[in-house]
Amino acid sequence: MKTSVFSSFSFGAVLAVLVLTGCGKGPTAPPASSSPQSGGSAPAEKVVTIGMSQCNLGEPWRVQMNQDIATAAQKHPNLKVVYKDAQNDTLKQRAHVEEFVSAKVDLIIISPKEAAPLTEPVAKAMDAGIPVIVLDRRLIGDKYTCFIGADNKKIGKAAGEWIKQTLGGKGKVVELEGLMTSTPGQDRHSGFREGIVGSQIEVVFEADMKWLEPDARQEMESALARFPHIDLVYAHNDPGAHGAYLATKAAGREKEMKFVGIDALPQEGVAYVSQGILSATFQYPTGGVEAIDTALKILAGDKVPKEITLGSRLFTKDNVANGGEPLP
Numbered sequence: 028m029k030t031s032v033f034s035s036f037s038f039g040a041v042l043a044v045l046v047l048t049g050c051g052k053g054p055t056a057p058p059a060s061s062s063p064q065s066g067g068s069a070p071a072e073k074v075v076t077i078g079m080s081q082c083n084l085g086e087p088w089r090v091q092m093n094q095d096i097a098t099a100a101q102k103h104p105n106l107k108v109v110y111k112d113a114q115n116d117t118l119k120q121r122a123h124v125e126e127f128v129s130a131k132v133d134l135i136i137i138s139p140k141e142a143a144p145l146t147e148p149v150a151k152a153m154d155a156g157i158p159v160i161v162l163d164r165r166l167i168g169d170k171y172t173c174f175i176g177a178d179n180k181k182i183g184k185a186a187g188e189w190i191k192q193t194l195g196g197k198g199k200v201v202e203l204e205g206l207m208t209s210t211p212g213q214d215r216h217s218g219f220r221e222g223i224v225g226s227q228i229e230v231v232f233e234a235d236m237k238w239l240e241p242d243a244r245q246e247m248e249s250a251l252a253r254f255p256h257i258d259l260v261y262a263h264n265d266p267g268a269h270g271a272y273l274a275t276k277a278a279g280r281e282k283e284m285k286f287v288g289i290d291a292l293p294q295e296g297v298a299y300v301s302q303g304i305l306s307a308t309f310q311y312p313t314g315g316v317e318a319i320d321t322a323l324k325i326l327a328g329d330k331v332p333k334e335i336t337l338g339s340r341l342f343t344k345d346n347v348a349n350g351g352e353p354l355p
């Protein structure tokens with residue numbers, strides 16, 4: 028199901044529902060300790076707390092996600108977002124979710140590092156009556172309130188088809204994968220393989236660079252050492268594509284091949300396309316704004332879709348000046 032436009036929502040309605048329902052917590056639940064009140068006599072409006080668990084802030088795309096959330100949340104003065112950064116450590120992220128449950132936040136947004144280990148703490152949060160929005164990377168099963176993200180399989184397939192067309196149906200390709208225990212890595216891989224089916228494209232080298240530019244650079248050094256000719260590098264994100272480019276440039280071979288990535292942040296992938304470093308990048312929206320819109324609806328007791336699929340755009344040198352073009 029596609030949902031990308033939300034009507035704006037009155038915060039008063041959220042409060043009304045929260046007051047009426049006690050926010051889904053038992054009647055003895057203590058008031059949130061996080062609402063400091065000055066000693067005045069007027070009762071302060073209830074602060075609604077969202078716990079946001081981010082798997083890392085080492086990559087610009089995740090900084091952008093938090094920023095998108097913060098900008099959307101700022102429009103609602105009684106919405107308090109508590110951010111935790113797991114620094115790419117799964118155990119830390121599990122602990123963060125558990126801390127949010129102990130603190131009895133009203134709702135959790137999580138962008139999990141990987142699927143399997145984060146499934147259980149999220150299920151426990153749901154058992155505790157705390158709604159959970161899962162952003163960008165999926166969990167296993169369906170014990171969460173709403174998943175928001177773009178269709179990675181579709182993006183991977185579109186990348187494969189674009190590469191097939193650009194290489195005239197044949198060539199030697201390097202695939203640098205995102206963390207393969209995370210669902211975007213799995214889907215960008217399987218989608219890509221579907222996209223090149225029936226061509227004479229040969230994936231001569233494939234490695235998991237775990238979404239990280241330094242890892243991509245290192246893997247690309249190995250690929251360059253092994254293969255005297257490479258036509259194209261498909262990386263599951265723009266930092267990966269850029270890392271591969273840097274390794275190739277250091278070897279003096281950057282004119283030999285093309286580089287394709289995913290994310291298309293204006294200051295990152297789109298800028299690389301404008302500079303001629305990447306031949307193409309596919310947008311992967313952060314979903315931050317949609318997460319806050321959806322959180323407000325959930326807190327107001329409205330029904331929300333189980334899944335919100337965001338669109339994507341393709342940027343190449345031919346369309347980048349015009350803002351790219353949407354994937355069909």
Ligand code: FRU
Nearest residue numbers: 086088163164211238264311
């Ligand atoms: C950031 C990132 C993005 C990628 C997304 C996939 O951590 O690696 O570059 O598109 O995660 O979940």
